[in-house]
Amino acid sequence: MKTLVIVSHPEYDNSMTESFLQQCQNDIDEVDWLVLDHLTNNYEFDIDKEQNRLIKYDRILLQFPMYWYSSPALLKKYEDDIFTRSFTYANEDGKLKGKELGIITTLGEPLKNYTVGGSEGFSINEILKPYQALAFKSGMKFIKPFAVDQFAYMTDDEKGKLLVDYRNYLTNEDINGFGSKQIWYLSQLKQLRSNLSSEKQAKLDIIIDYLQDNYDRLDEIKWELDMIKKEED
Amino acid sequence: MKTLVIVSHPEYDNSMTESFLQQCQNDIDEVDWLVLDHLTNNYEFDIDKEQNRLIKYDRILLQFPMYWYSSPALLKKYEDDIFTRSFTYANEDGKLKGKELGIITTLGEPLKNYTVGGSEGFSINEILKPYQALAFKSGMKFIKPFAVDQFAYMTDDEKGKLLVDYRNYLTNEDINGFGSKQIWYLSQLKQLRSNLSSEKQAKLDIIIDYLQDNYDRLDEIKWELDMIKKEED
Numbered sequence: 001m002k003t004l005v006i007v008s009h010p011e012y013d014n015s016m017t018e019s020f021l022q023q024c025q026n027d028i029d030e031v032d033w034l035v036l037d038h039l040t041n042n043y044e045f046d047i048d049k050e051q052n053r054l055i056k057y058d059r060i061l062l063q064f065p066m067y068w069y070s071s072p073a074l075l076k077k078y079e080d081d082i083f084t085r086s087f088t089y090a091n092e093d094g095k096l097k098g099k100e101l102g103i104i105t106t107l108g109e110p111l112k113n114y115t116v117g118g119s120e121g122f123s124i125n126e127i128l129k130p131y132q133a134l135a136f137k138s139g140m141k142f143i144k145p146f147a148v149d150q151f152a153y154m155t156d157d158e159k160g161k162l163l164v165d166y167r168n169y170l171t172n173e174d175i176n177g178f179g180s181k182q183i184w185y186l187s188q189l190k191q192l193r194s195n196l197s198s199e200k201q202a203k204l205d206i207i208i209d210y211l212q213d214n215y216d217r218l219d220e221i222k223w224e225l226d227m228i229k230k231e232e233d
Numbered sequence: 234m235k236t237l238v239i240v241s242h243p244e245y246d247n248s249m250t251e252s253f254l255q256q257c258q259n260d261i262d263e264v265d266w267l268v269l270d271h272l273t274n275n276y277e278f279d280i281d282k283e284q285n286r287l288i289k290y291d292r293i294l295l296q297f298p299m300y301w302y303s304s305p306a307l308l309k310k311y312e313d314d315i316f317t318r319s320f321t322y323a324n325e326d327g328k329l330k331g332k333e334l335g336i337i338t339t340l341g342e343p344l345k346n347y348t349v350g351g352s353e354g355f356s357i358n359e360i361l362k363p364y365q366a367l368a369f370k371s372g373m374k375f376i377k378p379f380a381v382d383q384f385a386y387m388t389d390d391e392k393g394k395l396l397v398d399y400r401n402y403l404t405n406e407d408i409n410g411f412g413s414k415q416i417w418y419l420s421q422l423k424q425l426r427s428n429l430s431s432e433k434q435a436k437l438d439i440i441i442d443y444l445q446d447n448y449d450r451l452d453e454i455k456w457e458l459d460m461i462k463k464e465e466d
Contacts, residue, residue, distance in 0.1 A: 069363035077306035121369040130302035136354040
Protein backbone atom coordinates (compact mmCIF):
# COMPACT_ATOMS: atom_id res chain seq x y z
CA MET A 1 0.00 0.00 0.00
CA LYS A 2 1.31 3.47 -0.99
CA THR A 3 0.28 6.52 1.04
CA LEU A 4 0.52 10.19 0.13
CA VAL A 5 0.30 12.81 2.88
CA ILE A 6 -0.64 16.18 1.42
CA VAL A 7 0.36 18.84 3.93
CA SER A 8 -0.94 22.42 3.97
CA HIS A 9 0.42 24.76 6.65
CA PRO A 10 1.25 28.44 6.01
CA GLU A 11 3.82 28.28 8.83
CA TYR A 12 5.13 24.81 8.00
CA ASP A 13 8.80 25.55 8.63
CA ASN A 14 8.06 27.07 12.05
CA SER A 15 5.48 24.54 13.23
CA MET A 16 6.55 22.34 16.16
CA THR A 17 3.83 19.81 15.40
CA GLU A 18 4.81 19.51 11.74
CA SER A 19 8.51 19.16 12.49
CA PHE A 20 7.68 16.49 15.09
CA LEU A 21 5.50 14.46 12.71
CA GLN A 22 8.14 14.97 10.00
CA GLN A 23 10.39 12.54 11.90
CA CYS A 24 8.56 9.67 10.22
CA GLN A 25 9.79 10.75 6.82
CA ASN A 26 13.20 9.11 7.12
CA ASP A 27 12.28 5.51 7.70
CA ILE A 28 8.91 4.75 6.09
CA ASP A 29 9.37 3.72 2.47
CA GLU A 30 5.76 3.35 1.45
CA VAL A 31 4.72 6.87 2.47
CA ASP A 32 5.45 10.14 0.64
CA TRP A 33 4.83 13.67 1.87
CA LEU A 34 3.88 16.60 -0.30
CA VAL A 35 4.06 20.02 1.36
CA LEU A 36 1.87 22.32 -0.73
CA ASP A 37 3.49 25.43 0.79
CA HIS A 38 6.82 24.28 -0.68
CA LEU A 39 5.26 23.34 -4.01
CA THR A 40 3.94 26.78 -4.93
CA ASN A 41 4.29 30.36 -3.77
CA ASN A 42 1.57 31.87 -5.98
CA TYR A 43 -1.40 29.49 -5.48
CA GLU A 44 -0.82 27.90 -8.90
CA PHE A 45 -0.42 24.15 -9.46
CA ASP A 46 0.65 21.99 -12.39
CA ILE A 47 -2.65 20.13 -12.75
CA ASP A 48 -1.43 17.26 -14.96
CA LYS A 49 1.59 16.65 -12.77
CA GLU A 50 -0.49 16.58 -9.58
CA GLN A 51 -3.18 14.33 -11.05
CA ASN A 52 -0.48 11.91 -12.24
CA ARG A 53 1.02 11.95 -8.77
CA LEU A 54 -2.28 11.15 -7.06
CA ILE A 55 -3.14 8.09 -9.14
CA LYS A 56 -0.01 6.29 -7.84
CA TYR A 57 -1.30 6.14 -4.28
CA ASP A 58 -3.84 3.95 -2.46
CA ARG A 59 -4.36 6.15 0.60
CA ILE A 60 -4.48 9.95 0.32
CA LEU A 61 -4.28 11.90 3.57
CA LEU A 62 -4.85 15.64 3.92
CA GLN A 63 -2.85 17.07 6.83
CA PHE A 64 -3.49 20.59 8.07
CA PRO A 65 -4.04 22.82 11.09
CA MET A 66 -7.75 23.60 11.52
CA TYR A 67 -8.35 27.14 10.24
CA TRP A 68 -11.96 28.28 10.66
CA TYR A 69 -13.26 24.72 10.71
CA SER A 70 -11.58 23.76 7.42
CA SER A 71 -8.13 23.59 5.82
CA PRO A 72 -5.94 26.61 5.07
CA ALA A 73 -6.87 28.25 1.74
CA LEU A 74 -3.96 26.72 -0.18
CA LEU A 75 -5.27 23.17 0.25
CA LYS A 76 -8.69 24.38 -0.92
CA LYS A 77 -7.03 25.84 -4.03
CA TYR A 78 -5.39 22.45 -4.60
CA GLU A 79 -8.82 20.77 -4.37
CA ASP A 80 -10.41 23.37 -6.67
CA ASP A 81 -7.65 22.94 -9.29
CA ILE A 82 -6.65 19.25 -9.18
CA PHE A 83 -10.00 17.55 -8.53
CA THR A 84 -11.43 18.36 -11.94
CA ARG A 85 -14.75 16.80 -12.82
CA SER A 86 -13.45 14.19 -15.29
CA PHE A 87 -10.58 13.24 -12.97
CA THR A 88 -12.74 12.95 -9.87
CA TYR A 89 -16.44 12.16 -10.34
CA ALA A 90 -16.91 8.44 -9.63
CA ASN A 91 -19.94 8.27 -11.95
CA GLU A 92 -17.87 9.66 -14.83
CA ASP A 93 -15.03 7.15 -14.62
CA GLY A 94 -12.98 9.26 -12.20
CA LYS A 95 -9.47 8.14 -11.32
CA LEU A 96 -9.76 8.23 -7.53
CA LYS A 97 -12.36 5.48 -7.20
CA GLY A 98 -11.45 2.79 -4.65
CA LYS A 99 -8.71 4.83 -2.98
CA GLU A 100 -8.90 5.90 0.66
CA LEU A 101 -9.21 9.51 1.87
CA GLY A 102 -8.29 10.54 5.40
CA ILE A 103 -7.83 13.76 7.35
CA ILE A 104 -5.05 14.56 9.81
CA THR A 105 -5.86 17.80 11.57
CA THR A 106 -4.15 19.66 14.37
CA LEU A 107 -6.29 21.64 16.78
CA GLY A 108 -5.39 24.55 19.02
CA GLU A 109 -8.42 23.89 21.23
CA PRO A 110 -8.87 20.62 23.17
CA LEU A 111 -10.75 17.97 21.17
CA LYS A 112 -13.35 17.76 23.95
CA ASN A 113 -14.47 21.33 23.17
CA TYR A 114 -15.65 20.22 19.73
CA THR A 115 -19.16 19.34 20.85
CA VAL A 116 -22.55 20.89 21.33
CA GLY A 117 -22.25 23.00 24.47
CA GLY A 118 -18.47 23.26 24.06
CA SER A 119 -16.51 26.34 23.02
CA GLU A 120 -16.44 25.15 19.36
CA GLY A 121 -20.09 24.08 19.27
CA PHE A 122 -19.71 21.36 16.63
CA SER A 123 -18.00 17.97 16.44
CA ILE A 124 -15.04 17.14 14.21
CA ASN A 125 -17.31 14.71 12.34
CA GLU A 126 -19.75 17.53 11.56
CA ILE A 127 -17.03 19.98 10.56
CA LEU A 128 -15.38 17.50 8.17
CA LYS A 129 -18.58 16.79 6.18
CA PRO A 130 -17.28 18.61 3.07
CA TYR A 131 -14.37 16.12 2.90
CA GLN A 132 -16.69 13.18 3.46
CA ALA A 133 -18.82 14.51 0.59
CA LEU A 134 -15.70 14.79 -1.62
CA ALA A 135 -14.86 11.16 -0.82
CA PHE A 136 -18.46 10.12 -1.57
CA LYS A 137 -18.55 11.92 -4.93
CA SER A 138 -15.19 10.52 -6.02
CA GLY A 139 -15.86 6.95 -4.85
CA MET A 140 -13.13 7.07 -2.22
CA LYS A 141 -13.46 5.37 1.14
CA PHE A 142 -13.41 7.99 3.90
CA ILE A 143 -11.39 6.67 6.82
CA LYS A 144 -11.77 7.79 10.43
CA PRO A 145 -10.12 11.21 10.89
CA PHE A 146 -6.97 11.64 12.96
CA ALA A 147 -7.05 14.70 15.23
CA VAL A 148 -4.04 16.00 17.17
CA ASP A 149 -5.04 18.43 19.87
CA GLN A 150 -2.87 20.67 22.00
CA PHE A 151 0.47 19.25 20.90
CA ALA A 152 2.30 21.99 22.82
CA TYR A 153 1.03 20.61 26.14
CA MET A 154 1.95 16.96 25.49
CA THR A 155 4.42 15.08 27.70
CA ASP A 156 7.25 13.13 26.04
CA ASP A 157 5.31 9.89 26.60
CA GLU A 158 2.22 11.35 24.94
CA LYS A 159 4.34 12.51 22.03
CA GLY A 160 5.83 9.03 21.67
CA LYS A 161 2.33 7.54 21.56
CA LEU A 162 1.25 10.17 19.04
CA LEU A 163 4.09 9.19 16.72
CA VAL A 164 3.13 5.49 16.92
CA ASP A 165 -0.54 6.29 16.25
CA TYR A 166 0.42 8.57 13.35
CA ARG A 167 2.55 5.79 11.77
CA ASN A 168 -0.36 3.42 12.24
CA TYR A 169 -2.70 5.87 10.48
CA LEU A 170 -0.27 6.20 7.57
CA THR A 171 0.67 2.55 7.08
CA ASN A 172 -1.91 0.20 8.63
CA GLU A 173 -3.71 -1.36 5.67
CA ASP A 174 -6.74 -2.47 7.67
CA ILE A 175 -7.15 0.67 9.72
CA ASN A 176 -10.70 0.02 10.96
CA GLY A 177 -10.37 -3.77 11.33
CA PHE A 178 -10.80 -5.62 14.63
CA GLY A 179 -7.43 -5.98 16.36
CA SER A 180 -5.71 -4.43 13.36
CA LYS A 181 -3.72 -2.05 15.53
CA GLN A 182 -2.33 -4.97 17.56
CA ILE A 183 -1.28 -6.84 14.42
CA TRP A 184 0.33 -3.67 13.10
CA TYR A 185 2.20 -3.11 16.41
CA LEU A 186 3.52 -6.69 16.31
CA SER A 187 4.77 -6.33 12.74
CA GLN A 188 6.46 -3.01 13.63
CA LEU A 189 8.19 -4.59 16.65
CA LYS A 190 9.38 -7.56 14.58
CA GLN A 191 10.89 -5.15 12.04
CA LEU A 192 12.57 -3.20 14.83
CA ARG A 193 14.03 -6.41 16.34
CA SER A 194 16.57 -7.03 13.56
CA ASN A 195 18.46 -3.81 14.31
CA LEU A 196 18.98 -4.53 18.01
CA SER A 197 21.74 -6.18 20.07
CA SER A 198 21.04 -9.81 21.07
CA GLU A 199 20.46 -8.72 24.66
CA LYS A 200 17.80 -6.22 23.62
CA GLN A 201 16.34 -8.74 21.18
CA ALA A 202 15.76 -11.13 24.10
CA LYS A 203 13.94 -8.42 26.05
CA LEU A 204 11.87 -7.45 23.02
CA ASP A 205 10.95 -11.13 22.44
CA ILE A 206 9.27 -11.19 25.86
CA ILE A 207 7.20 -8.13 24.90
CA ILE A 208 6.35 -9.60 21.51
CA ASP A 209 5.27 -12.90 23.10
CA TYR A 210 3.13 -11.04 25.61
CA LEU A 211 1.42 -8.97 22.92
CA GLN A 212 0.98 -12.03 20.70
CA ASP A 213 -0.70 -13.96 23.57
CA ASN A 214 -2.86 -10.97 24.28
CA TYR A 215 -3.91 -10.70 20.66
CA ASP A 216 -4.62 -14.45 20.40
CA ARG A 217 -6.80 -14.22 23.50
CA LEU A 218 -8.71 -11.25 22.01
CA ASP A 219 -9.17 -13.24 18.83
CA GLU A 220 -10.61 -16.18 20.80
CA ILE A 221 -13.02 -13.89 22.63
CA LYS A 222 -14.17 -12.46 19.33
CA TRP A 223 -14.70 -16.01 17.98
CA GLU A 224 -16.72 -16.96 21.07
CA LEU A 225 -18.84 -13.81 20.74
CA ASP A 226 -19.54 -14.65 17.11
CA MET A 227 -20.66 -18.16 18.16
CA ILE A 228 -23.02 -16.78 20.82
CA LYS A 229 -24.53 -14.39 18.26
CA LYS A 230 -25.05 -17.25 15.80
CA GLU A 231 -26.84 -19.38 18.42
CA GLU A 232 -29.17 -16.49 19.19
CA ASP A 233 -30.19 -16.19 15.54
CA MET B 234 -29.82 47.78 8.40
CA LYS B 235 -26.63 47.70 6.30
CA THR B 236 -25.77 44.54 4.37
CA LEU B 237 -22.44 43.51 2.84
CA VAL B 238 -22.38 40.77 0.20
CA ILE B 239 -18.88 39.31 -0.08
CA VAL B 240 -18.66 37.56 -3.45
CA SER B 241 -16.03 34.98 -4.41
CA HIS B 242 -16.15 33.58 -7.93
CA PRO B 243 -13.01 32.85 -10.01
CA GLU B 244 -15.06 33.42 -13.19
CA TYR B 245 -17.08 36.36 -11.87
CA ASP B 246 -17.00 38.40 -15.07
CA ASN B 247 -18.19 35.44 -17.17
CA SER B 248 -20.82 34.10 -14.78
CA MET B 249 -24.43 34.39 -15.96
CA THR B 250 -25.74 33.92 -12.43
CA GLU B 251 -23.51 36.63 -10.98
CA SER B 252 -24.32 39.13 -13.71
CA PHE B 253 -28.03 38.40 -13.18
CA LEU B 254 -27.86 38.93 -9.41
CA GLN B 255 -25.70 42.02 -10.01
CA GLN B 256 -28.82 43.81 -11.32
CA CYS B 257 -29.75 44.60 -7.74
CA GLN B 258 -26.66 46.72 -7.29
CA ASN B 259 -28.13 49.80 -8.93
CA ASP B 260 -31.17 50.45 -6.80
CA ILE B 261 -30.58 49.14 -3.30
CA ASP B 262 -28.90 51.76 -1.16
CA GLU B 263 -28.45 49.82 2.02
CA VAL B 264 -26.52 46.92 0.41
CA ASP B 265 -22.89 46.91 -0.74
CA TRP B 266 -21.12 44.23 -2.76
CA LEU B 267 -17.47 43.31 -2.44
CA VAL B 268 -16.10 41.05 -5.18
CA LEU B 269 -12.95 39.45 -3.74
CA ASP B 270 -11.71 38.48 -7.20
CA HIS B 271 -11.62 42.20 -8.10
CA LEU B 272 -10.03 43.15 -4.78
CA THR B 273 -6.85 41.08 -5.14
CA ASN B 274 -5.01 39.14 -7.80
CA ASN B 275 -2.39 37.56 -5.54
CA TYR B 276 -4.43 36.22 -2.62
CA GLU B 277 -3.29 39.08 -0.37
CA PHE B 278 -5.67 41.34 1.55
CA ASP B 279 -5.29 44.56 3.50
CA ILE B 280 -6.36 43.17 6.86
CA ASP B 281 -6.98 46.48 8.67
CA LYS B 282 -8.96 47.87 5.76
CA GLU B 283 -11.15 44.77 5.49
CA GLN B 284 -11.77 44.57 9.23
CA ASN B 285 -12.77 48.24 9.27
CA ARG B 286 -15.10 47.58 6.37
CA LEU B 287 -16.83 44.65 8.11
CA ILE B 288 -17.64 46.46 11.34
CA LYS B 289 -19.88 48.91 9.44
CA TYR B 290 -22.42 46.23 8.48
CA ASP B 291 -25.21 44.44 10.32
CA ARG B 292 -25.68 41.51 7.93
CA ILE B 293 -22.69 39.85 6.25
CA LEU B 294 -23.46 37.48 3.38
CA LEU B 295 -20.94 35.19 1.70
CA GLN B 296 -21.89 34.56 -1.92
CA PHE B 297 -20.11 31.87 -3.95
CA PRO B 298 -20.53 28.93 -6.32
CA MET B 299 -20.20 25.63 -4.43
CA TYR B 300 -16.72 24.23 -5.12
CA TRP B 301 -16.12 20.85 -3.49
CA TYR B 302 -18.75 21.48 -0.84
CA SER B 303 -17.25 24.80 0.26
CA SER B 304 -16.32 28.23 -1.11
CA PRO B 305 -13.62 28.85 -3.71
CA ALA B 306 -10.15 29.10 -2.15
CA LEU B 307 -10.02 32.91 -2.31
CA LEU B 308 -12.90 33.33 0.14
CA LYS B 309 -11.17 30.84 2.47
CA LYS B 310 -8.02 32.99 2.28
CA TYR B 311 -10.15 36.02 3.18
CA GLU B 312 -11.49 34.13 6.22
CA ASP B 313 -8.01 32.95 7.23
CA ASP B 314 -6.59 36.49 6.98
CA ILE B 315 -9.38 38.82 8.10
CA PHE B 316 -11.04 36.80 10.87
CA THR B 317 -8.11 37.10 13.25
CA ARG B 318 -8.62 35.82 16.76
CA SER B 319 -8.88 39.19 18.52
CA PHE B 320 -11.20 40.57 15.82
CA THR B 321 -13.48 37.54 15.77
CA TYR B 322 -13.70 35.44 18.94
CA ALA B 323 -16.90 36.39 20.75
CA ASN B 324 -15.42 35.42 24.12
CA GLU B 325 -12.45 37.74 23.56
CA ASP B 326 -14.48 40.87 22.79
CA GLY B 327 -14.62 40.20 19.04
CA LYS B 328 -16.06 42.85 16.76
CA LEU B 329 -18.57 40.68 14.88
CA LYS B 330 -20.79 39.86 17.85
CA GLY B 331 -24.50 40.44 17.23
CA LYS B 332 -24.17 40.72 13.45
CA GLU B 333 -25.83 38.24 11.09
CA LEU B 334 -24.00 35.79 8.84
CA GLY B 335 -25.65 34.20 5.81
CA ILE B 336 -24.60 32.10 2.83
CA ILE B 337 -25.72 32.56 -0.77
CA THR B 338 -24.50 29.61 -2.80
CA THR B 339 -25.05 28.63 -6.41
CA LEU B 340 -25.21 24.91 -7.24
CA GLY B 341 -24.60 23.13 -10.52
CA GLU B 342 -26.56 20.10 -9.32
CA PRO B 343 -30.27 20.30 -8.40
CA LEU B 344 -30.84 21.10 -4.73
CA LYS B 345 -32.84 17.86 -4.34
CA ASN B 346 -29.65 15.82 -4.99
CA TYR B 347 -28.15 17.21 -1.78
CA THR B 348 -29.51 14.44 0.43
CA VAL B 349 -28.65 11.01 1.70
CA GLY B 350 -29.23 8.70 -1.24
CA GLY B 351 -28.79 11.56 -3.73
CA SER B 352 -25.85 12.15 -6.04
CA GLU B 353 -24.25 14.57 -3.54
CA GLY B 354 -24.92 12.41 -0.47
CA PHE B 355 -25.15 15.25 2.05
CA SER B 356 -27.53 18.14 2.71
CA ILE B 357 -26.68 21.83 2.32
CA ASN B 358 -27.18 22.18 6.09
CA GLU B 359 -24.54 19.51 6.74
CA ILE B 360 -22.09 20.91 4.20
CA LEU B 361 -22.32 24.45 5.61
CA LYS B 362 -21.45 23.43 9.19
CA PRO B 363 -18.02 25.14 9.07
CA TYR B 364 -19.78 28.48 8.43
CA GLN B 365 -22.29 27.81 11.18
CA ALA B 366 -19.33 27.10 13.49
CA LEU B 367 -17.68 30.37 12.43
CA ALA B 368 -20.90 32.23 13.28
CA PHE B 369 -21.11 30.44 16.62
CA LYS B 370 -17.51 31.25 17.57
CA SER B 371 -17.85 34.91 16.59
CA GLY B 372 -21.24 35.42 18.24
CA MET B 373 -22.98 36.05 14.92
CA LYS B 374 -26.51 34.89 14.19
CA PHE B 375 -26.45 32.35 11.37
CA ILE B 376 -29.42 32.96 9.10
CA LYS B 377 -31.03 30.36 6.85
CA PRO B 378 -28.84 29.79 3.76
CA PHE B 379 -29.97 30.89 0.31
CA ALA B 380 -29.25 28.29 -2.39
CA VAL B 381 -29.66 28.95 -6.12
CA ASP B 382 -29.69 25.74 -8.11
CA GLN B 383 -29.51 25.27 -11.85
CA PHE B 384 -29.85 28.92 -12.82
CA ALA B 385 -29.16 28.06 -16.47
CA TYR B 386 -32.41 26.08 -16.70
CA MET B 387 -34.67 28.73 -15.14
CA THR B 388 -37.56 30.31 -17.03
CA ASP B 389 -37.90 34.09 -17.06
CA ASP B 390 -40.64 33.85 -14.42
CA GLU B 391 -38.41 31.75 -12.18
CA LYS B 392 -35.59 34.25 -12.64
CA GLY B 393 -37.93 37.09 -11.69
CA LYS B 394 -38.93 35.23 -8.53
CA LEU B 395 -35.26 34.53 -7.78
CA LEU B 396 -34.44 38.24 -7.94
CA VAL B 397 -37.28 39.09 -5.55
CA ASP B 398 -36.20 36.37 -3.11
CA TYR B 399 -32.58 37.50 -3.37
CA ARG B 400 -33.57 41.10 -2.55
CA ASN B 401 -35.61 39.82 0.35
CA TYR B 402 -32.59 37.86 1.65
CA LEU B 403 -30.40 40.97 1.41
CA THR B 404 -32.76 43.56 2.88
CA ASN B 405 -35.53 41.94 4.97
CA GLU B 406 -34.66 42.81 8.56
CA ASP B 407 -36.76 40.04 10.09
CA ILE B 408 -35.83 37.29 7.69
CA ASN B 409 -37.08 34.34 9.75
CA GLY B 410 -40.16 36.05 11.23
CA PHE B 411 -43.75 34.93 10.63
CA GLY B 412 -45.20 36.71 7.61
CA SER B 413 -42.06 38.80 7.31
CA LYS B 414 -41.77 38.12 3.59
CA GLN B 415 -45.32 39.44 3.01
CA ILE B 416 -44.60 42.61 4.97
CA TRP B 417 -41.39 43.06 3.01
CA TYR B 418 -43.23 42.55 -0.32
CA LEU B 419 -45.80 45.16 0.63
CA SER B 420 -43.15 47.72 1.56
CA GLN B 421 -41.30 47.04 -1.73
CA LEU B 422 -44.50 47.52 -3.73
CA LYS B 423 -45.32 50.76 -1.91
CA GLN B 424 -41.83 52.07 -2.76
CA LEU B 425 -42.29 51.06 -6.38
CA ARG B 426 -45.70 52.83 -6.57
CA SER B 427 -44.33 56.38 -6.45
CA ASN B 428 -42.46 55.97 -9.76
CA LEU B 429 -45.50 54.83 -11.74
CA SER B 430 -48.11 56.59 -13.87
CA SER B 431 -51.43 57.21 -12.14
CA GLU B 432 -53.07 54.50 -14.26
CA LYS B 433 -50.49 51.93 -13.17
CA GLN B 434 -50.68 53.16 -9.58
CA ALA B 435 -54.41 52.35 -9.60
CA LYS B 436 -53.70 48.81 -10.79
CA LEU B 437 -50.93 48.35 -8.25
CA ASP B 438 -53.22 49.60 -5.47
CA ILE B 439 -55.57 46.68 -6.20
CA ILE B 440 -52.67 44.25 -5.83
CA ILE B 441 -51.45 45.95 -2.67
CA ASP B 442 -54.97 45.83 -1.16
CA TYR B 443 -55.26 42.14 -2.05
CA LEU B 444 -51.89 41.31 -0.46
CA GLN B 445 -52.68 43.42 2.59
CA ASP B 446 -56.03 41.60 3.10
CA ASN B 447 -54.23 38.31 2.63
CA TYR B 448 -51.62 39.21 5.20
CA ASP B 449 -54.24 40.47 7.67
CA ARG B 450 -56.13 37.19 7.30
CA LEU B 451 -52.89 35.21 7.89
CA ASP B 452 -52.24 37.31 10.97
CA GLU B 453 -55.75 36.54 12.30
CA ILE B 454 -55.23 32.82 11.72
CA LYS B 455 -51.96 32.98 13.60
CA TRP B 456 -53.69 34.79 16.46
CA GLU B 457 -56.47 32.17 16.57
CA LEU B 458 -53.88 29.37 16.58
CA ASP B 459 -52.08 31.02 19.48
CA MET B 460 -55.39 31.18 21.40
CA ILE B 461 -56.09 27.48 20.78
CA LYS B 462 -52.61 26.58 22.00
CA LYS B 463 -53.09 28.65 25.15
CA GLU B 464 -56.42 26.93 25.94
CA GLU B 465 -54.76 23.55 25.58
CA ASP B 466 -52.06 24.41 28.13
